[in-house]
Amino acid sequence: MREPTSPSAPEARASAAGRERPTHVTLAVVLQVRGGRLQALLWQRAREPYAGAWALPGGYLEPTETLEASIRRHLAAKVDVRELSHLEQLETRSDPERVPGEWQLATAYLGLAPVGVDPAVPEDTAWHPVDRLPRLAFDHGPITLAGRERLRAKLSYTNLGFALAPDEFTIAQLRDLYAAAMGHHVSTTNLQRVLVRRRVLEATGARRDPGPAGGRPAGLFRFRSRELEVTDPFAVLRPPGR
């Protein structure tokens, strides 16, 4: 076991030509806050294996496309991809037993859609609360939970909230989004102060009129950037001398 391996050197490429190759699919955990709950977009399988179980949208990788292009193409069959506010790679699953009868790798992505948009979806497709998932096909259950964990972590140390929120919103609305995604109560007061101090949010100056029950009109805010930025890079072990 001491001969150097040579990925993609000519001799290896030659052997790769005759080599058995896996199929490769891309999958997406598409999350959106709907009805105050974090929900995932799933479609129901009609055929074996896992007939009747729900599955993540996705499909086979095609030549000349990247993984990201692939998942965007497959998602286009389920939702209007332009409504996705964020897309990032999660992980690649490779258990040879993950799909019966086929050696299939799967690269999962996390997609996020802002609250409010309600894309048309096909007959077999529906949103499901992530904390009450139905029976999922293959390894799609753990993948979905990994997507939620990624979202929760990044809400804490990045500006990823922009991907769940509309362009303009009140702090109370944003608090509800964070609470739905994080799975616990979030303080309006502190959320506002943390995000404004970090300069993640900025006031638009506009106000929203109160409802029929009255109340002080709420100020409107927006995210300063709608690109992912790390806002709290190091929890500890900061470089000295700031």
Added chain:
Amino acid sequence: MREPTSPSAPEARASAAGRERPTHVTLAVVLQVRGGRLQALLWQRAREPYAGAWALPGGYLEPTETLEASIRRHLAAKVDVRELSHLEQLETRSDPERVPGEWQLATAYLGLAPVGVDPAVPEDTAWHPVDRLPRLAFDHGPITLAGRERLRAKLSYTNLGFALAPDEFTIAQLRDLYAAAMGHHVSTTNLQRVLVRRRVLEATGARRDPGPAGGRPAGLFRFRSRELEVTDPFAVLRPPGR
């Protein structure tokens, strides 16, 4: 574009059978602190493409093995895999142009080895400081830097330091390891207090005799766990009422 796609449903599997498939390699960014610097294990390509350039160890995925098993198998040709203290998946690269003349996907792993061990490596293989990398083949440059960033981030909010450190060590030794990995000075005093308060480190009770220059003997410490644990889960947005 509204027909539901069906990954791995029978009809899709049938079409998958005749479908063009990519090759798939696994790569590893193996990092170790050597000579006070963070270094990566690379081998020098003898043949085109990228003859003379340096590359990450790895090779083709074989049927019935997982990605992790694959990278462990290929690494065994370079180093004693039992000396790896940590291995985790980084990302999967899919640019169709990333390897000339071949449609090849690559799943990269991050591997870490504790300071002090010095595995025998083949002729064509050597360690290179990550902050002064030679010309790297393919997309191995950005992959290597992504590995370093993953390490730096996790040193801050997990106990991943265990993977760089020997079983027992003084705080001064650990400080040098963190400084090499993070790329900036680290305070001995504060490193000790942070890691002990978080109960990441524990004193062994033993002491290390000072060198010929004298000095107070140093206490020895160990990591309480040598499995990855998140020790500072949420930088902000903690759940209420702790």
Added chain:
DNA sequence: GCAAAAGTGTTGTGTCTACACCCATGT
């Protein structure tokens, strides 16, 4: 005693939590 290295005491600062209180609107 003196130099060297390790470790602790202490103070300051920045960030977040909690909660009280004030503000602006509808009825």
Added chain:
DNA sequence: ACATGGGTGTAGACACAACACTTTTGC
């Protein structure tokens, strides 16, 4: 006036950074 919801003031807890100082050794 009062209810309703929005926003601010302020105090406290906590964790970390910085630095002075003490401890323990070799020479």
